[in-house]
Amino acid sequence: MFLEADAFQSIVASTPLVSIDLIVQNQSDEILLGQRLNRPAQGYWFVPGGRIYKNESLDAAFRRLTEVELGQAFARENAALLNIYEHFYNDSVFGDTQDTHYVVVAYTLKLPSGCVLQPPAIQHGRYRWWSKPDLLASDDVHVHTRAYIA
Template sequence: MSTEPLGWPERREPAARGNGVLAGSDFRQAVEMLPLVSIDLLLRDAAGRYLTGLRTNPPAQGAWFVPGGRIRKNETLRDALRRIACDELGLRVPEKAWKPRGVYEHFYGTNFAGEAGRSTHYVVLAYEAEVPLDISSLPQAQHRSYRWQPAEAIAADPGVHPYTQAYFKE
């Protein structure tokens, strides 16, 4: 067992069947019944600015938000960080670059399909890393555009989602 932050445990269970992704109807039911555990990526450039993207999908659609994603069943934190950075941004970030920033909760009155009255509850593990990154070549699936901003600007910008602002108001 490692002594790094949050333990970085070795995988103890067999890998999930398939890729750990639920069918749409099963995922909808899980969102109705359970909190989801996710990771938000607080990426900082050498100038101390942080990356946000304009969300294309619910539940934070249309707001500037940090990249992130859900942890899958039987996926270690190490593996989830690696996958989420790759899936969301096409990045390979060294494991030692990530520093835990805290645990947060996000509550939405809608779900991933934008269905009002179908709430979503996330328990979010925020991780920070300094990453050199050209935002002009980032994937557009989750965010339609990206920008670097100082923490103070993110905290004060009304177009930034309040949950992202909370990371920078501490």
């Protein structure tokens, strides 16, 4: 269910959001990151992902988010649950006067051989494959993303 801005702002101010993050690995064991266009974590390199909608099953959310974020739908059964995380931000999509709290269900998705992604530049301005050592060493990669790899 898509919410109007006023309703969503009230929810962000009052409750945690539940989301799925996608730790996407290619055949070279590199991780796909996008440079975020929007708050929170604006400007940082971050894994693809997004919110789960009300009345949306995890399977449906996973399929929708992989299609929207990666340009190709994948089934949740093809991924492995990494863990559940909490993300706290001092800002939100509405600016720097409202904080955001996410409960994140993180999945690792290993791409099949020959799979080429063409993610849209909607949430992220550009994308890049990162080696794990480079990802962990870069201050441009958000701390929440580095926590998935550490």
